[in-house]
């Protein structure tokens with residue numbers, strides 16, 4: 001579909017065949033991102049990775065993050081930290097005993113992923129002194145709000161939605177927090193205090209500062225990369241996991257099948273380890289079906305074309321904004337048959353569709369040059385949290401709410417999380 005939104009030619013792709021043409025055949029032409037106002041005000045996004053224009057700076061930053069944080073080996077180093085963080089949550093919930101406490105599961109999951117992410121990036125968890133949780137919520141909200149000035153640029157000075165002021169305030173706060181974190185890491189390096197801990201991403205970025213011979217990272221780039229890693233990692237995994245739980249409490253037979261698989265592979269006398277994850281086949285089906293119905297990034301992350309091109313006889317001028325409509329792909333009866341609205345993980349048994357991409361019917365992590373570099377970390381996080389919580393606990397809806405009554409409304413932004421809280425009652429089920 002070709003539209004003119006304000007001054008911006010916009011293309012929305014809703015078929016797997018055309019998605020393949022854009023993301024694979026003409027990948028290089030659609031490898032840039034639009035300069036959105038939120039990214040400009042909140043972090044100097046053009047210096048980072050997720051919203052940097054296609055070019056050498058983006059390429060170097062992506063290579064740096066992929067090699068220094070997101071390889072299988074580097075992700076493996078932080079397995080102990082993930083185990084510790086999830087263990088704390090399991091102990092907390094287990095501590096409710098037989099009291100049938102109602103838990104806001106989405107909030108617990110968000111806090112857990114936040115802690116895991118901050119510890120990888122700058123060692124400290126969600127420390128109270130920064131109130132990171134609320135700042136990140138605000139960053140995500142503002143990045144996902146449709147800003148009229150992104151489509152009709154001359155309206156920007158009028159700030160008719162009042163967004164500029166909010167974005168500037170949030171941006172100032174984010175910059176201050178990152179400056180404090182970086183200053184403290186520099187101080188630690190000067191005092192050699194950092195030697196007593198594992199290197200986090202800020203330590204590694206500092207070691208690339210003022211590197212005269214090759215790739216060098218300045219402070220603005222450090223802050224833009226931190227911002228990209230936080231926004232990229234937390235909201236995506238959180239949204240996916242919350243939808244998995246919403247679907248499995250709505251479909252107890254699916255929860256039972258997941259638990260049966262875990263009982264047979266892991267056993268009831270221990271918790272799940274990351275090594276168990278590749279053996280869990282039914283889990284893969286549940287993740288795919290959840291993503292099909294509730295794509296985390298329903299329009300992926302917008303792309304921008306860097307030259308004129310003709311696709312399917314449609315002329316797409318340079319500078320067009322291109323969105324892949326993953327929501328429409330997942331709800332198309334021509335692809336998934338008439339039961340498209342039903343949650344049936346088994347529909348994927350006969351389909352050779354990999355969560356990691358290579359199939360344009362289901363694109364959890366996008367495709368091509370701008371595809372998600374955090375895919376491996378995202379999958380481990382999602383799988384570990386889902387399996388650990390499903391293995392350790394039974395989850396029931398509070399009294400008076402029947403599975404069919406569960407509100408499945410979604411909100412819309414960069415990600416598409418649940419509109420309502422997911423309130424559930426856990427009961428411990430392991431023998432240890």
Ligand code: HEM
Pocket residue numbers: 049050051062228229232233234236237240296297300301302363364365366367368369370371372373374375377378379382
């Ligand atoms: C399950 C979790 C995740 C999902 C579903 C997800 C999804 C996505 C999607 C759909 C895109 C856009 C791809 C495209 O335009 O083709 C993307 C890009 C990106 N993601 Fe993820 N992501 C996840 C986890 C992560 C993690 C853990 C990180 C980093 C720690 C991360 C960092 C990024 C970055 C930096 C980009 C922009 C890449 C670029 O423009 O070159 N993501 N992600």
